[in-house]
Amino acid sequence: MEDILVKGTYICSMNSIWYGNNFKLGVLGGGQLGRMLIQEAINYDVHVHCMDNDPDAPCSKIANSYTLGKLTDYDDVMNFGKDKDVITVEIEHVNVQALKELEAAGVKVYPQPHILEMIQDKGLQKEFYQNNGIPTAPFALVNSKEEIFDNLELLPVMQKLRKGGYDGKGVQAVKTEADIAHGFDGPCVLESFVDFKKELSVIVARNAKGEIKTFPTVECEFSKELNLVEFLFSPAEISEEVEVRSQELAKEIIEKLDMVGILAIEYFLTQEDELLVNEIAPRPHNSGHHTIEANLTSQFEQHLRAITNTPLGDTAIVQPGVMINVLGDPNYEGPTVYDGLDFVMQQAGAYAHMYGKASTKPNRKMGHITVINPDLEKAKETARVIKSRFKVISE
């Protein structure tokens, strides 16, 4: 596929990179996060160009141009990036070397390549927390299965591959010495089990002028089997003190990273009300999808504002909300069928977001549904009924 030259003129004011003709935003990755970014970019008449290896990825039918290419391939990233004004990512697993060279050649790359490099390695992430006094669970770094035996005092642990893990893959529990036999044999993080009462998330954005804004803290309910967010509740039901602390910590992290763009911070809230950083993701995040309807500015628009160095938007809650992750039903594989969508459409305040994936697979992320209501408990009730009535199946 070829890039198509697009027209258009964008101006904001001094200090804005929207100034001038033919502003081009490149997004590495063509998945749902890119798709929702494009949906917001349409309102600002910003032209978005995507690259992905899959010709049918969610962005393929709505991007201004769509380039087939491998995100981890140096040449593909270089070729895609060289005529763009700003490059961003919707997935972290991209060729950092190419991005560093593009940055050196004057392309704005947000998040910056050095941050992506750190994020690609869970070991570097943990060291960053440690070196910057950011609270996180105790850990050790090992290079092989054998080295787990040197860290028996940490057990039980979550063993995480330093590189390549994604959405619950590359993560497993090592509870006892006997479990080590089935451990990953390579560079890993061993992380102490955390006895937490809630998992929280804060999304924070920062533009190149240094303006920083956080979204109100939300609460995630995980599926234990899949290690994926099943429901998300906004706002989190936490004390004012924990709310303030989680927000301040988020601002501190994005500042210490000197990052431009949007950053999701997942926390454990321990039984003792301690906040421990679990993971961070320098892009729009599953725990921010509700912001499309439930907050004044969505996380996708906020990311767009951050990377174009325009003013960040107000993040106030419009209505409490619940987000339901929609995964492919475990019993179906094949062409996508949305079963029960009419039921969803009948629920006041329910918003379907189907990602346009032509095929479903067991537990594949196929969409999300947000329910807003002035009363969070009512939104939760509606969400649980929808969860039981709506499925992504196949013919």
Place this chain on the structure above:
Amino acid sequence: MEDILVKGTYICSMNSIWYGNNFKLGVLGGGQLGRMLIQEAINYDVHVHCMDNDPDAPCSKIANSYTLGKLTDYDDVMNFGKDKDVITVEIEHVNVQALKELEAAGVKVYPQPHILEMIQDKGLQKEFYQNNGIPTAPFALVNSKEEIFDNLELLPVMQKLRKGGYDGKGVQAVKTEADIAHGFDGPCVLESFVDFKKELSVIVARNAKGEIKTFPTVECEFSKELNLVEFLFSPAEISEEVEVRSQELAKEIIEKLDMVGILAIEYFLTQEDELLVNEIAPRPHNSGHHTIEANLTSQFEQHLRAITNTPLGDTAIVQPGVMINVLGDPNYEGPTVYDGLDFVMQQAGAYAHMYGKASTKPNRKMGHITVINPDLEKAKETARVIKSRFKVISE
């Protein structure tokens, strides 16, 4: 340009036309109304195919496929429509003969061609109101300038061309006998001046199952010079009784038309609190743009639901809102520049919708901005400041 075959499967339930593979929605017109319809269709993974004569029209970069063709040309409409499941319009000036034949061949055409035929002729519109007991201003139909002299008792009147008028064009005041010299010389409606205190609008939707829902009544503030909506306020500041009457009348009209789709009804509210129907438009309408952020369901999504015979959405107000029409500054013509967009972005609850038109012209519709706020008066204040600070100009 060629249509591109797209993939995807859509199912709802019995009675839903989203059932089956490769559902194709065709939109005649590639303007901003189609663009905002596409923005909603993305969430339902519905593929939208547009036809327009302008290769750079607002839909051109985001439609699933884009066909160049003339909307009033029989062959172009036939060729575009024949492989679609549902055809809709985002402008009324389309070839009705082709649509009638497509309908006879089994394509669902919503709004139905006989309604478009009536809408294309303001004389037939007025006769429809008269024949169905729908209150409207007194009028006469004339075929030439000469015949105005036969209707002197109606003066002062608005003289409207029966066909081809649009956005304030083809409409002029004939106040005195002397003005007749400058009158249009052709088939026209002469409509008595109405002494109104407010202009109101109700948007009503109906699906093929006969389900009907209205949006709360809104109030339009027109620019006197341009005969275009300048500001829109939601909700309208009217008595409960007028609210109920305007809603009921809207339902009555769409039922009497037996129409499927969305219908905008513009009313005059007279000094005596009488409601007179001014005009109707069987498509998403300028007086419903605020619904994107200010109501639970937007008019564009509601239209999509109506024409796909899926359940209509709840139309409740989320927050009061003001919509500002953004017209090209009268002093500029050329490549589009959004001047002051950063100021708009700094206002909490303000939403920019730039339509992606590459060139601006004096008073061309270039976008709209919606401001929501729990307090309508505050939204009005913000809207008036934005109006004074944001302009669409050229380089």
